[in-house]
Amino acid sequence: MTKRALITGITGQDGSYLAEFLLEKGYEVHGIKRRASLFNTQRIDHIYEDPHNPSPNLRLHYGDLTDSSNLTRILSEVQPEEVYNLGAQSHVAVSFEAPEYTADVDAMGTLRLLEAIRFLKLENKTRFYQASTSELYGLVQEVPQRETTPFHPRSPYAVAKMYAYWITVNYREAYGIYACNGILFNHESPRRGETFVTRKITRGLCNIAQGLETCLYMGNIDALRDWGHAKDYVRMQWMMLQQDAADDFVIATGVQYSVREFIQWTARELGITLEFTGTGVDEIATVAAVTGYRAPAVKPGDVIMKIVPRYFRPAEVETLLGDATKAKEKLGWVPEITAHEMCVEMVAEDLKAARRHRLFRENGLDLPVSLEG
Numbered sequence: 001m002t003k004r005a006l007i008t009g010i011t012g013q014d015g016s017y018l019a020e021f022l023l024e025k026g027y028e029v030h031g032i033k034r035r036a037s038l039f040n041t042q043r044i045d046h047i048y049e050d051p052h053n054p055s056p057n058l059r060l061h062y063g064d065l066t067d068s069s070n071l072t073r074i075l076s077e078v079q080p081e082e083v084y085n086l087g088a089q090s091h092v093a094v095s096f097e098a099p100e101y102t103a104d105v106d107a108m109g110t111l112r113l114l115e116a117i118r119f120l121k122l123e124n125k126t127r128f129y130q131a132s133t134s135e136l137y138g139l140v141q142e143v144p145q146r147e148t149t150p151f152h153p154r155s156p157y158a159v160a161k162m163y164a165y166w167i168t169v170n171y172r173e174a175y176g177i178y179a180c181n182g183i184l185f186n187h188e189s190p191r192r193g194e195t196f197v198t199r200k201i202t203r204g205l206c207n208i209a210q211g212l213e214t215c216l217y218m219g220n221i222d223a224l225r226d227w228g229h230a231k232d233y234v235r236m237q238w239m240m241l242q243q244d245a246a247d248d249f250v251i252a253t254g255v256q257y258s259v260r261e262f263i264q265w266t267a268r269e270l271g272i273t274l275e276f277t278g279t280g281v282d283e284i285a286t287v288a289a290v291t292g293y294r295a296p297a298v299k300p301g302d303v304i305m306k307i308v309p310r311y312f313r314p315a316e317v318e319t320l321l322g323d324a325t326k327a328k329e330k331l332g333w334v335p336e337i338t339a340h341e342m343c344v345e346m347v348a349e350d351l352k353a354a355r356r357h358r359l360f361r362e363n364g365l366d367l368p369v370s371l372e373g
C-alpha cells in the first residue's frame with residue numbers, strides 16, 4: 001500500500017528536501033502551498049510533475065496555516081498516514097516585527113492541524129511531526145542542550161514554537177495521537193532562505209567576489225550556532241515517525257561555530273583573506289589578500305563587511321549547542337555532512353549563480369540584486 005504524506009511548508013528549505021526523500025521512498029506526497037503573486041515553487045520545481053497528470057506522485061494544494069477550514073478539508077481529502085508540519089513564519093528577526101502573525105501561523109497553525117486530525121477522527125491513522133526548534137532553549141540553562149534542558153524562549157518566534165511544542169505533547173497525551181517534536185538545531189543548505197545568516201554570507205560574498213555587490217552588512221557575528229545540513233535533518237524527521245511509540249528528539253551535530261568563523265570559511269573558499277578590525281558596531285572586515293580566480297572583483301584594501309545596528313535583535317540567542325545522544329541511541333541517526341563541508345557546497349552554488357548573473361549583466365541583460373538581509 002502506498003503511504004500518503006502531507007507536508008506543510010513544502011515550498012521551504014526542509015519541505016523540498018523532505019518531499020524528495022519521501023518520493024524516493026515511494027510515498028504519495030501532498031504539499032500545502034500558499035497563494036503568492038509570484039511563483040513560489042522554485043525549490044520543488046524539479047520534482048513537480050505536470051499537474052494535469054491524473055495520478056502524480058506529488059500534489060500541491062492551496063492553503064494556509066491560518067485557515068482552519070482549508071486545513072481540515074485538505075486533511076479530509078488526503079487522509080495522510082503522516083503529516084509533517086514544517087510551515088512557519090520561520091525568521092526570528094522578522095518575528096519581532098510581526099509577532100501576532102507569527103503566533104497565528106506557528107502556534108495556532110499547529111493547533112489547527114492537530115484539531116483537524118481529532119475532528120476527522122484520524123487519531124489512529126495519522127502520525128504527526130512538529131518542526132520544533134533549538135530556539136526554545138534561547139537563554140541557555142545547560143550546555144549542551146538536550147531534551148530535558150529547560151526552555152527559555154527569547155523571541156516571539158520561539159514563544160510561538162513553545163506553544164506548538166506543548167500542544168503537540170498535549171494531543172499525544174490527551175488523545176493518543178502519534179505526535180513527535182523534532183527539536184532541530186540550525187540546519188542550512190544551498191536552498192536556505194537568503195536572509196538567514198549562512199546563506200546571506202555565502203550569497204553576499206559570492207556576489208561581492210563577482211562585482212554584483214560591494215559590502216556585506218551584518219549584525220552579531222559572535223553568535224554561536226550548531227549548524228547541520230538540511231538533507232541530514234529531514235531524514236531524521238521521517239525516522240521519528242517510524243518508531244513504535246511517539247517521542248521528542250533533539251537533532252544537532254554537537255559542534256559549535258561562530259558566525260564570524262562562517263564568514264571566514266566563505267571568504268577563504270573564494271580565495272579571500274580577511275582582516276577584522278574594530279569592535280562592536282564599528283567592526284569591519286578588510287581584504288588582506290586575494291588568491292586564485294574566484295574573486296576577480298575584489299582587491300586588497302577593500303572593506304567588504306561592516307557591522308550595522310539594523311541586524312541586531314531586541315533579544316539575542318548568543319549560543320546554542322545540541323546533544324543528540326537520544327536520537328543516536330534510539331534511532332541510530334548520525335549527521336553525515338559537517339558545517340564546513342556544507343559551507344563549501346553553499347559557496348559553490350552561490351558562486352555559480354553570481355557568475356551567471358555577471359554574464360547576464362555583461363551582455364546587457366541586467367537582473368536586480370536584492371540587498372535586503
Ligand code: NDP
Pocket residue numbers: 008009010011012013014015032033034036040063064065066085086087088089090091105131132133134183184185186187188193
Ligand atoms: P522556510 O522558511 O524555508 O520554509 C517555511 C515554509 O513555511 C515555506 O514553505 C513557507 O511558504 C511556509 N509558510 C509560511 N507561512 C505559512 C502560512 N501562513 N501557511 C502555510 N505555510 C506557510 O523554513 P525551513 O524549511 O528552514 O524550516 C522548516 C520548519 O522547521 C519551520 O517550521 C522552521 O520554523 C523549523 N525549524 C527550522 C530550522 C532551520 O534551521 N532551518 C531549525 C528548527 C526548526 P512560502 O514558501 O510561501 O514562504
Ligand code: GDR
Pocket residue numbers: 090091092093132133134135184185186187195196197198200217218219220221223224225259311312313316317318373
Ligand atoms: P536563527 O538563524 O535566528 O538561529 O534561526 P539566523 O541564521 O537568522 O541567525 C543566526 C545568528 O546569526 C546572527 N546574525 C544574523 N542573522 C541574520 N539573519 N542576518 C544577519 O545579518 C546577522 N548577523 C548576525 C543572528 O543574530 C543569530 O544569532 C534559525 C531559523 O531557521 C529558525 O526558524 C530556527 O528555528 C532556528 O534557526 C533554529
